[in-house]
Amino acid sequence: MKLLRQILGPILALLLTFGSVAEVSAPVTVAAAGVVLGVGHAQAATPAQKAVVLNGVPGWVLRASGALPSIDMDFAHNRAWVGGSGPRAPPSLLTTTRASIEMAPWSDQHWTSFASGAPAITDLGLSVWQAATNTALQSRDMTQTAWVKTTMTTALTAAGIDNAANSATTLTATAGNATVLQTLTIGSTAETFSIFVERVTGTGNIQITENNGGTWTTMSSANCVNTQGVGTAINTTTYVRCSVEAVLANPVIGVRIVTSGDAVNVDFAQNEANTFPTPPIATTTVSVARAADGISATTTLSNLIPITTATMLFNMGAVPWGNDGTDHVLLAFLQSGSTPGVGRFSGGSINFNDGVGYRTSQAYTNGAAFRYAVAYGGTAINASLNGGTVSNYATYAGSIAGTAKPFKIGSGSGSAYWNGTFKRITVFPTVLDPVSVSALP
Amino acid sequence: MTKHVRSVLFSLVIGMALLGLMPPALADQYDVVLKFTDKATAIADATAALQTFTDPQGAKQWLNQNVVELTVWRNSQDTTIPGIFWANTVVTHHPLAGYFVMISLDHVVPALLNHAAVQLVVDRDMMNARQPGAVLKSTVGNVVLQDLRFSPVFAGMNPPWGNFN
Numbered sequence: 001m002k003l004l005r006q007i008l009g010p011i012l013a014l015l016l017t018f019g020s021v022a023e024v025s026a027p028v029t030v031a032a033a034g035v036v037l038g039v040g041h042a043q044a045a046t047p048a049q050k051a052v053v054l055n056g057v058p059g060w061v062l063r064a065s066g067a068l069p070s071i072d073m074d075f076a077h078n079r080a081w082v083g084g085s086g087p088r089a090p091p092s093l094l095t096t097t098r099a100s101i102e103m104a105p106w107s108d109q110h111w112t113s114f115a116s117g118a119p120a121i122t123d124l125g126l127s128v129w130q131a132a133t134n135t136a137l138q139s140r141d142m143t144q145t146a147w148v149k150t151t152m153t154t155a156l157t158a159a160g161i162d163n164a165a166n167s168a169t170t171l172t173a174t175a176g177n178a179t180v181l182q183t184l185t186i187g188s189t190a191e192t193f194s195i196f197v198e199r200v201t202g203t204g205n206i207q208i209t210e211n212n213g214g215t216w217t218t219m220s221s222a223n224c225v226n227t228q229g230v231g232t233a234i235n236t237t238t239y240v241r242c243s244v245e246a247v248l249a250n251p252v253i254g255v256r257i258v259t260s261g262d263a264v265n266v267d268f269a270q271n272e273a274n275t276f277p278t279p280p281i282a283t284t285t286v287s288v289a290r291a292a293d294g295i296s297a298t299t300t301l302s303n304l305i306p307i308t309t310a311t312m313l314f315n316m317g318a319v320p321w322g323n324d325g326t327d328h329v330l331l332a333f334l335q336s337g338s339t340p341g342v343g344r345f346s347g348g349s350i351n352f353n354d355g356v357g358y359r360t361s362q363a364y365t366n367g368a369a370f371r372y373a374v375a376y377g378g379t380a381i382n383a384s385l386n387g388g389t390v391s392n393y394a395t396y397a398g399s400i401a402g403t404a405k406p407f408k409i410g411s412g413s414g415s416a417y418w419n420g421t422f423k424r425i426t427v428f429p430t431v432l433d434p435v436s437v438s439a440l441p
Numbered sequence: 442m443t444k445h446v447r448s449v450l451f452s453l454v455i456g457m458a459l460l461g462l463m464p465p466a467l468a469d470q471y472d473v474v475l476k477f478t479d480k481a482t483a484i485a486d487a488t489a490a491l492q493t494f495t496d497p498q499g500a501k502q503w504l505n506q507n508v509v510e511l512t513v514w515r516n517s518q519d520t521t522i523p524g525i526f527w528a529n530t531v532v533t534h535h536p537l538a539g540y541f542v543m544i545s546l547d548h549v550v551p552a553l554l555n556h557a558a559v560q561l562v563v564d565r566d567m568m569n570a571r572q573p574g575a576v577l578k579s580t581v582g583n584v585v586l587q588d589l590r591f592s593p594v595f596a597g598m599n600p601p602w603g604n605f606n
Contacts, residue, residue: 099470099507099545101597116470116565116597117547131505133593145530287593291545294506414494414504 056086062426064311064437069426070304075126076423083304083429090126091119093301095406097294102127103162103279104421105227109238111161111280119295120279124227125317125421127279128410131292134281135184136193136253136271141284142169147182151175152257158265161196161239161280168267170200173257181212181254184271193253194243194277196267197224199236204259206234210244210271212252217244229318229367239267243277276320278419292417295409302406304427307333308399309377311432312342312425313440319420322366323348327416330372331425332408333400341400341407342374343416352376352383352393355400359393373438376400377431384434468547470565471577472598474511474591475558476539483542488552492544503542511541512592515585534590545595554578561586569599 061072061081070083073090080088096119103111104120104127114120120127138144143154153172160168171180193210197219207216208223217223221231224242232240253271257264268280281290297305305312314330321328333341333355342352348366351358352374360374360383374383381393409425410418428437477483484493484501492508493501503510514534522531544553545565554562560580567575579586594600 097506097547099472099509100595113597116545116595117468131509133509281596286590288596289509289593290596291507291509292505294504414502414506415496 057081058087062313062440064428064432064440067428067430067432070306070310070429071301071425071427073126073425074423075121075421075425076123078121078123082300085300090121093298094119094409095296095298097296099291100289102129102290102293103281105279107227109161109227110163111227113162116291120293125423126295126409127421128293128295128418129278129290130274130411130417130419131290132272132274132278132281133287133289134270134272134283135186135287136182136269137283137285137287138182139269139281139283140167140169140267142171142180142266142269147180147254150179150181151260152178152180154180158198158200158267160267168196168265170263170265171255171257172200172263173260176258176260178257178260179213179254181209181252182269183212183250183252185250186271186273188247188249189273190245190247190275191251191271192243192245192274192277193251193269193271194241194280195255195269196239196241196280197234197255198239198265199234200263200265202257202259202262204257204262206262206264207256207258208242208244208254209256210246210251210253211248213254213256215244216256225320229320229369234264239265241277245275275324276419278320292414293410294414295411296406297409299406304429305407306427306429309429309431311373311375311428311430311434311437313427313437314342314372314422315424315426315441316370316372317421317423318369319367319418321419327412328418328420329408329410329412329416330418330422331410332412332416342372350383350385352381354381354396356397359396360391362388362391371438371440373432373434375431375434375437382434384438387435387439390434469567470545470547470597471549472543472545472561472563472565472595473553473556473559474513474541474543474561475556476541476560477558479540480510483540483558486556486558488550488556489542489544489558507545509543509545509593509595511543513537513541514590515588516590517588541591543591543595549577563600565595565598568601569597571601 057068062069072081075090078090080090080093082088096117098116100116101113102120103113104122105111105124106122107124137146141156143156151174153174155170157166158168158170159165191210197206205218207218209216219234219242221233224232224234224240226232226240234240251271255266270280281288327343329343331342348364349361350364350372352360359381362385370386372385376396379396381396383391483489492504494504496502514536518535520533559578562578564575564577
């Protein structure tokens, strides 16, 4: 199977590199001089783009003020462009260290599993997450005795979030306020309990607890999200992930169906020592850990990120964390110490650090998807978030201090994980207007 | 699959390899369980310390990309308490003494394999496939191995503990 994956993976990657089956938006064919050259974004190629296509650069590669990037990693379409080399499969540009499998979401709301050591890339982008351990046992199978049922029937007959048949549990209330609960033995810490839920029948409230029903929180768009991180009420079409968070010892986690006869499908019950839910982890009889994503740029890629002059664009998906008081790094220049590089710093702002200190700062809306562009060169650093007002630092020393290669994507040396998805990273080897760059698709 | 299709696919794969379009091949994962007196001793160990990083406060921490702290117990030593009213029977595990840690890498490190603290080394991919030779090293025999339980395990591990052959 591993061999088959290794053979078919590259073929699929090649197809996606030139854009085809995984296009989210309606694809258009970019043609020039009567030759079909490839399939790109839904936006029509400009005459300038068509001209460049003739020189061998696909139409989907971002341009800014006519400049081509040195790197354009379009993770959400599983394609990348490397100046001087051409198209690449994104995984070939990354070194991934992760001692476990990891699940990652797709825009159609399903999740798939990625092998240890493989970057988790879907049409929502590249996932980078800290480690987590799911202490909820039998996370997919509530028919097991680890779950205590009261006026609730359970059947392992539902398709799960991975579309696998008979992998998730159908809960049916045989009386009002039916419950299914599991007691965990854990010291007092911040815990998040999350579970995927899809309504089968009925319209009554479905509730969630992590304190043995001391508080029942009704599942709604306020505490349930889809795979894009958008608040979504439970429904009969797709799973949504609902969660509650509290600081407590020995949580008792579970679900309550308020109305007799109502039924829901549930999958991946997860209790973790985090203040937000991270990708789902399957368990049976013991706790299971997902290792953190250690993702570094290969030497080829690192050499294309200039340390003196460049403009970087980060197109990021929504994240489940808010102002949680910790660093979340986009790109780390340094491999040790406390100085990251480009990242979001605690305090509700996103910053650029040149290796000496934080030089720019912009207010950031907690959890929201965003585009962030930063240009450094000469004596200035200028950054723009979503095309907004430029944050300027006028005494840039001309080089990113203490640079150590390879660059790390989405974390520092072993901390400050991004905990979300990178849709696209583009690096131009020149100083450009960050406002217009952050408006690029 | 026709000979022609096979030939085209083979050429395509070779061509992509030459062009650098091939994602890196996935190597087998090796799980190494080590036992130390305590965490401080483990982190101070020269070989184990290769899997640590220094946090912003200057303290060494395990690299959580490939290390997890373990609780280890013997299944046969579990005790049970009958449930009260609606609750099911409560099972209590009795952790073995010592500090256990699992280091998991995509290659064999001889210094780690031959470390005095090593309790168990398995090739995860072979283990998951139930292939003979999956256990590269163990300080205990099969009977004890079948009785051992580890928590947590890394996602993607499917250890045959309890029915190990």
